[in-house]
Amino acid sequence: MTHPASRVFITGASSGIGEALARHYAARGASLGLVGRRVATLEALVASLPGKHAVYGLDVADPVALGGAAADFMARFGLPDVVIANAGVSVGTLTEMVDDLAAFERVLRTNVLGMVATFQPFVAPLRAAGQGRLVGIASVAGIRGLPGAGAYSASKAAVIAYLESLRVELHGTGVRVVTIAPGYIETPMTAVNSYPMPFLIPADQAAARFAGAIEAGVSYTVIPWQMGWVAKLLRLLPNPVFDRLFARAGRKPRGLPL
Secondary structure: OOOOOOOEEOOOOOHHHHHHHHHHHHHHHOOEEEEEEEHHHHHHHHHHOOOOEEEEOOOOHHHHHHHHHHHHHHHHOOOEEEEEEOOOOOOOEEEHHHHHHHHHHHHHHHHHHHHHHHHHHHHHHHHHHHHOOEEEEEHHHHOOOOOOOOHHHHHHHHHHHHHHHHHHHOOOOOOOEEEEEEOOOOOHHHHOOOOOOOOOHHHHHHHHHHHHHHHHHHOOOEEOOOHHHHHHHHHHHOOHHHHHHHOOOOOOOOOOOO
16 A cells, blocks of 8 residues: 555444544545444544544454444445454453453453454455555563453454454555554553553654554554553563563452443
């Protein structure tokens, strides 16, 4: 893609990174398909944006509804230049707590299967067109397992591996698969964190950097770049050192994802 995206499909668009991406692309003239569970919030967002856009009130855990949204978007606006699987949930979990099994299931179903279901309707049309971007929002949390975040870390590790598989499957087709692993971004998801969050950046700044990486078609990037160095260091730490350092790390509150 050598020109700015004119048609963009975004899940998890009602707040946080998804909302910031919607504002970024709408300001540049793109027509958007915005997916989220909070329809009223999405409609309010669209009312504040320039241009014509479509709202799809659904849960990404529902592949049939996602397929219908994808078909409607393509019928109304044409094939998207960019599909961003951004929807995700996060909550503290402990394996020893039987009540947390439901939280594990919800996080994995939304963050992993929801991403697959988001891309599935678009893969064949984009392959046939020989162009486009499939963008998955992963996380630095998927690089090493963090205490109290087993579900979220597992989901994002799975996302990173899934996107790599998809990237290789589509190699040479003209369709780029972009993996973005954010560090700490100012969103409702991070607002509940009571522990220090190094290199925290506002969502609008993150969205601009994401869009730059998407247009460049990079295969994998960590944003902000400082967290990229942290991620590389985490990969290199021997298990005994990592365990000692992170055993008492801050943890998210437990409960069911909203």
